[in-house]
Amino acid sequence: MKRIGQIFLWVSLALAALWVIPSVVNLITLKGYSTPFTLYSCTVHDFTSLDRGEGSDFRFIDTKGNVYGDEAQPMFYASLLASKGALPDSIEGRKISLEEIERNKVIISTRPKDINKTSAPVYLLMESVPERLELQDPEDALISRKDGIYVYNMDENALLEGKTAQLRGALDSLGFAYPAKLFAGKPSHHKAYDEGYLVTDARDRVFQLKQVNGIIQVRAFPQADNLGVKYLNITEFENHATLGILVDADNKLYMLTPDGRVLPTGVTYIPEKEDFLVVGDLFYYTVKTSDNEGEHFWALRSSDFSPVATYDRAYPSDWSLPGIRFTSSLDNWVKLRF
Numbered sequence: 001m002k003r004i005g006q007i008f009l010w011v012s013l014a015l016a017a018l019w020v021i022p023s024v025v026n027l028i029t030l031k032g033y034s035t036p037f038t039l040y041s042c043t044v045h046d047f048t049s050l051d052r053g054e055g056s057d058f059r060f061i062d063t064k065g066n067v068y069g070d071e072a073q074p075m076f077y078a079s080l081l082a083s084k085g086a087l088p089d090s091i092e093g094r095k096i097s098l099e100e101i102e103r104n105k106v107i108i109s110t111r112p113k114d115i116n117k118t119s120a121p122v123y124l125l126m127e128s129v130p131e132r133l134e135l136q137d138p139e140d141a142l143i144s145r146k147d148g149i150y151v152y153n154m155d156e157n158a159l160l161e162g163k164t165a166q167l168r169g170a171l172d173s174l175g176f177a178y179p180a181k182l183f184a185g186k187p188s189h190h191k192a193y194d195e196g197y198l199v200t201d202a203r204d205r206v207f208q209l210k211q212v213n214g215i216i217q218v219r220a221f222p223q224a225d226n227l228g229v230k231y232l233n234i235t236e237f238e239n240h241a242t243l244g245i246l247v248d249a250d251n252k253l254y255m256l257t258p259d260g261r262v263l264p265t266g267v268t269y270i271p272e273k274e275d276f277l278v279v280g281d282l283f284y285y286t287v288k289t290s291d292n293e294g295e296h297f298w299a300l301r302s303s304d305f306s307p308v309a310t311y312d313r314a315y316p317s318d319w320s321l322p323g324i325r326f327t328s329s330l331d332n333w334v335k336l337r338f
Contacts, residue, residue, distance in 0.1 A: 035313060040299035041072045042091050042283040047297055047311045048072045063311060075101055075281035092283060104239045104302070106280030112330040115231065115271050124187035125151065128194040129212050135189035142197070142209070146179045149209075151216070163216065167209075170218040177202040184232035184244065191236055198232045198244045198256075206232070206246065206256070223262040227254070231271040241280075241302070247271055253287070255305045266307035267298045273330065284308065 036049040041062070048060040048068065060072040070077045074088060078101040081087040090096060121144040130136045140160065143150045149171065151163040181204065185197035196210030196217075206224040210217050228249030235242045244256040253267040269276055269289050277288040285300040294314035298307055327334055 035295060035315075038286070038288070038295075038297060038311070038313075039073055039076060039279055040284045040286045040297075040309065041068075042075060042281070043088075044068060044072050045309075047286075047299070047309065075105075075283065076279075078102070094282075096282065101282055104241070104280070104282040106235075106237050106239075106241075106278060106285065108233065108235070108245070108276070108278040110233065110271070110276045112272055112274065113332055116330055117332060121145070121183075123183050123185060123197060124154075125211055125216070126187050126189075126194045126196070127211050127214070128196060135191065135194055137189060138187055140211075142183075144180045144183065148178055149180060163214075167216045167218070170216065171207075174207065174218060174220045176207060176218070177205075182229070182232050184234045186234060186236060192238050193236060195234055195236050195243060198234050200229055200232065204228045204230070204249075208243070219260075221256065221260050221262065223260065224254070224256070227262070237280075263305045265298070265300055265305045267300075268296075 036051060038047055038049045040046070041048045041060070044060075044062055044066075046062040046064065048062045051059050051061050058070070060068045060070075062068070062072075070081060071086065074081055074091065078087055078098055082098050087098065088096070123142040123144070124138040125140045125142050126135060126138045139154060140163070141152050141154050143152055148164075148168055151160045151167060152158065153160055178201070180199050180201055182200040183197050184199075185195075187194075194210070196208060199207045199209055201207065204227070206221045206229055208217075208219040208221070210219070224246060227246065229246050230249055231245075231247035233245040235244055240258055242255050243258045246254040246256055246262065247269055248254065251268050251270050253265050253269045255263045255265060257263065265287070267287050267289070269287075270291075274289045274291045277290075279286045280302060283302055285302055285305065287298040287300060289296045292315075294312060297311040297313070299309040300306065301308055
């Protein structure tokens, strides 16, 4: 027993050394750095990065080193330019207004920690057509199980048999295969409208569940049937340009439109490993993914989400002492990692 205790002690000390020493060395030696905010420009037609410059004024630098002022990003700084009387009347031959610009601004941001997590299969169900003009807090919830999706009233914690049967009938009529795999929704009244949930079934097909006047409507998207969708994000943008974002089994990103089209974008995105940012405007969407090695940018046309340009920015190379750790930037789990 004494020998076993000594072995256990030495193994524990070795593990502690592999954890503490690299952590301290890396803390002392590694240098922090930041990358500039970068967007595709509808006037310069290149990616431009925000730079403080020598004075207090901001400036933008494109990938060729050319320097510009706020006019390089008239969509992002529309209010500022309008206050100065410097907002263009038209861009790319299209008449524009401040109201239209504001309505078409889009921002999405996700991290691997948002995806690599485990949560209870309970999803709050909103009424998309409330009696009042504003969305209300949900009263019911969807509970996903192996044999179906059930509807419960949250106040009474009671199964709503009629609504559950109605939902099952709607799902069965479209060939929904249980159990459901993914749910993507934003059950909050802090938004302009509600589109319910995007859901994948056991065969990775995409459906929409949306409550309208107390009836849960179900819709299928046949164009996504063969993609093997592994990630969903419902958008609910003010301009109604898209219904959601899909990522297939090969990490290719698609835009799902309200009329059911699935549009390829040319973007490659690994949800469980990469940070993801979309900043869209009236003319272009800038998509950025980032991993441990650097940042990858795509510019997409807002009209059809076709790719226009790409740009890669590598992080500065830095050496770190290997060892063990218990946490990761990719998830919230505490466990031993080599």
